[in-house]
Amino acid sequence: MAGILTKLAFRNLWRQRRRTILTCLALAFGIYMVIILDSFVGGMTEMAGRNIVQLQTGDVQIQAHAYVDDPTDRSLDHVFAYSDFTDDLRQLDQVSAMTPRLSFAAELHNGMDDYHVRAMGVDPLTDPDVFTTQQYLAGQWLEPGQQQVVVGARVAQLLDLTVSDYVILLTRTANNAFQALDLEVVGILDTPHPEVNLAVYVPLDMAQTSLGLDQAITSLHMTVSGSAKSAYEAISSVVEQQNSTALGAYTWEQAAEDFMVMAQSSRAIHSMLLSMLILIAIVGVVNAILLGAMERTREIGVLKAMGMSEREVTQEFVTEAFGIGFVGSAAGVLLALLTNWFLVEYGINPYGDMDLGAGIPLRGHLYGVWNWTIIAGAFMVGILASVLAGIVPAIRAAGKSPIWALRQ
Amino acid sequence: MTMLELSNVTKIYAQGKVHVTALRDVDFRVDSGEFLSIAGPSGSGKTTLLNLIGCLDVPTKGSIVLEGQQLAERSKTQLAKIRRDHLGFVFQSYNLVPVLTAIENVSLPLELMRNMTKKAVRERAERTLTDVGLAEHLHHRPNELSGGQQQRVAIARALVKEPSLILADEPTANLDSETGEAILQLMWT
Numbered sequence A: 001m002a003g004i005l006t007k008l009a010f011r012n013l014w015r016q017r018r019r020t021i022l023t024c025l026a027l028a029f030g031i032y033m034v035i036i037l038d039s040f041v042g043g044m045t046e047m048a049g050r051n052i053v054q055l056q057t058g059d060v061q062i063q064a065h066a067y068v069d070d071p072t073d074r075s076l077d078h079v080f081a082y083s084d085f086t087d088d089l090r091q092l093d094q095v096s097a098m099t100p101r102l103s104f105a106a107e108l109h110n111g112m113d114d115y116h117v118r119a120m121g122v123d124p125l126t127d128p129d130v131f132t133t134q135q136y137l138a139g140q141w142l143e144p145g146q147q148q149v150v151v152g153a154r155v156a157q158l159l160d161l162t163v164s165d166y167v168i169l170l171t172r173t174a175n176n177a178f179q180a181l182d183l184e185v186v187g188i189l190d191t192p193h194p195e196v197n198l199a200v201y202v203p204l205d206m207a208q209t210s211l212g213l214d215q216a217i218t219s220l221h222m223t224v225s226g227s228a229k230s231a232y233e234a235i236s237s238v239v240e241q242q243n244s245t246a247l248g249a250y251t252w253e254q255a256a257e258d259f260m261v262m263a264q265s266s267r268a269i270h271s272m273l274l275s276m277l278i279l280i281a282i283v284g285v286v287n288a289i290l291l292g293a294m295e296r297t298r299e300i301g302v303l304k305a306m307g308m309s310e311r312e313v314t315q316e317f318v319t320e321a322f323g324i325g326f327v328g329s330a331a332g333v334l335l336a337l338l339t340n341w342f343l344v345e346y347g348i349n350p351y352g353d354m355d356l357g358a359g360i361p362l363r364g365h366l367y368g369v370w371n372w373t374i375i376a377g378a379f380m381v382g383i384l385a386s387v388l389a390g391i392v393p394a395i396r397a398a399g400k401s402p403i404w405a406l407r408q
Numbered sequence B: 001m002t003m004l005e006l007s008n009v010t011k012i013y014a015q016g017k018v019h020v021t022a023l024r025d026v027d028f029r030v031d032s033g034e035f036l037s038i039a040g041p042s043g044s045g046k047t048t049l050l051n052l053i054g055c056l057d058v059p060t061k062g063s064i065v066l067e068g069q070q071l072a073e074r075s076k077t078q079l080a081k082i083r084r085d086h087l088g089f090v091f092q093s094y095n096l097v098p099v100l101t102a103i104e105n106v107s108l109p110l111e112l113m114r115n116m117t118k119k120a121v122r123e124r125a126e127r128t129l130t131d132v133g134l135a136e137h138l139h140h141r142p143n144e145l146s147g148g149q150q151q152r153v154a155i156a157r158a159l160v161k162e163p164s165l166i167l168a169d170e171p172t173a174n175l176d177s178e179t180g181e182a183i184l185q186l187m188w189t
């Protein structure tokens, strides 16, 4: 009966409980790391994605291909007049909000020091419809037409600025002439997106006038409702109807391509690390079965002399491997669930106030995510890997000759 | 009725270049119900002979017929089945399964046969252990039993499935003479 084999398997696991527990712990550790690291990567990706959408791109943006192809291009060579689009876009049900931005390179002076910044002309009235920037604002938001600036927290720190200070923003106009703007700092932005904290925001109309650009902008950002794909396609066709081959619609993923590549490669590194951990666990199972079979050579001989078939002996040892796999995986999953609950509810702050740099849109509290596919998958892989790892040593154990095993 | 017949059984162990002839041209017959002792000095081939009859090893030459079945040319699995259904072993060093209690050890051969209910297995095992005088020790593990008690469990384990043939290799060698006598007495009955 299968019952007796299971009984033997679990009694033998218990007999070698120290080894069993250690092997289970190794496996549990592997499983635990898979789940927790995945939760971190998931949380990081989700947070970075949210930061990009809410502070940098919106759901979909219209922009010159040239700026996307070369993200370091800060020239005004590819600006466009967006009034051509607005009526058509407003007619799309999918577009729920829309705001223009004008990005340009500038130097910010406080009278002593200066700092290169990305300056952004924003429409003070519609920008909050698409972006959540104002949530992170200390001081006042911009007013249209005013000589005002909202500076990122990092810029404020570097140039020692506080609200109501005056600064000079030095830039070049569309005709490449120098232009110096006297601006009052009305607000400071401390966001979870490091790049935003290195930027400064000015009223769009004031920027356009000062740069000699009339109505031109560098990007038009939209919030969409319903299916992101159909919204993106509808916006794309509006852009195509305008026959402006230089422009294109980009989803936030496309606009932030560098980041997505990074997120994916860090995922690949993790899965490699994790396969190695699982491998260590498999080594544990093989070790446990081989040692068990060696110590029980005589017992195996007795069982075979009593008529137990090689299949049944194999089955007994594979059941032990399953036991280790099940207990180890369950323990790993349980510990991971507890830890991850904490990560999802309270998060941790792994970087402190330090910026990661390299434009990684992450800062501040990091939260985990629940990825049930990975949790269930890790549990199943843990059991399956253990059982598979147990098969070969189990067959070897069952093949031992009973005469040799029983020699006195 | 002839239960076991050996003809011209020879066993040669080959160890590298050295060949040890453990048995040479052994012939004999055993009828069912017979009690047969094989005696000989150490190294004379007693264990070798029992291994051959017990389907644990195959002869170099000659034939063994057990209950009308020619043992040569049987697969490992078929030999395991013959051992399971027709043979009982008692070893010199008891060889009980240490993780099982006395009654579980005795139940094991019946459970391997898979043709009895749990209850029937239990009853038969309990009865057999009672027969060898161990009614008080059903739930003891081997390490909680004396050598003589362990050997009685081993005998019960061999007897419980009422096999055609019980093979006992020096079953009293590890016991004092008095306990040994009692064990032999048990096997007679």
Ligand SMILES: Nc1ncnc2c1ncn2[C@@H]1O[C@H](COP(=O)(O)OP(=O)(O)OP(=O)(O)O)[C@@H](O)[C@H]1O
Residues within 6 Å of the ligand: B013, B014, B015, B020, B021, B022, B040, B041, B042, B043, B044, B045, B046, B047, B048, B049
């Ligand atoms: N697996 C083996 N390989 C090589 N030689 C063996 C093997 N088994 C037994 N022999 C040899 O065969 C001969 C018979 O051994 P066997 O164990 O059958 O003797 P025995 O009569 O049972 O002895 P004892 O009374 O000491 O148990 C011995 O010379 C032994 O060295």
Ligand SMILES: [Mg+2]
Residues within 6 Å of the ligand: B046, B047, B048, B169
């Ligand atoms: Mg011997």
